[in-house]
Amino acid sequence: MILIFGTKRKFKNLGALENCHCSRCNNTSDWNFMEYRDWFTLFWIPVFPISGRKEYLECPICRQVYDVPKD
Structure with missing residues (x-):
């Protein structure tokens, strides 16, 4: 019997933040508020989570990622 197992990172878009300025590309746009x-x-089907939720902000132009403070 062959068992195929592994891990998969699943992303979820939680919405957008308006008029944020990116220090990398110097553009102002609506950023994506994401979590993963x-x-x-097991056989490519997600069975249970192995890590907690991690949230971040992402610039849609250059894809730079910024951590969200815990506060």
Whole structure:
């Protein structure tokens, strides 16, 4: 019997923040508020999460990622 298992990172878009300035590309735009979680997979099907939710902000132009403070 062959078991195929592994991990998969699933992303979720939580909305947009308006008029944020990116220090990398010097553009002002609506940023994506995103979260991701790592899942254990069995035969490519996510079974259960193996990490907590991690949130971040992403510039849609240059794809620079900024951590969200815990506050």
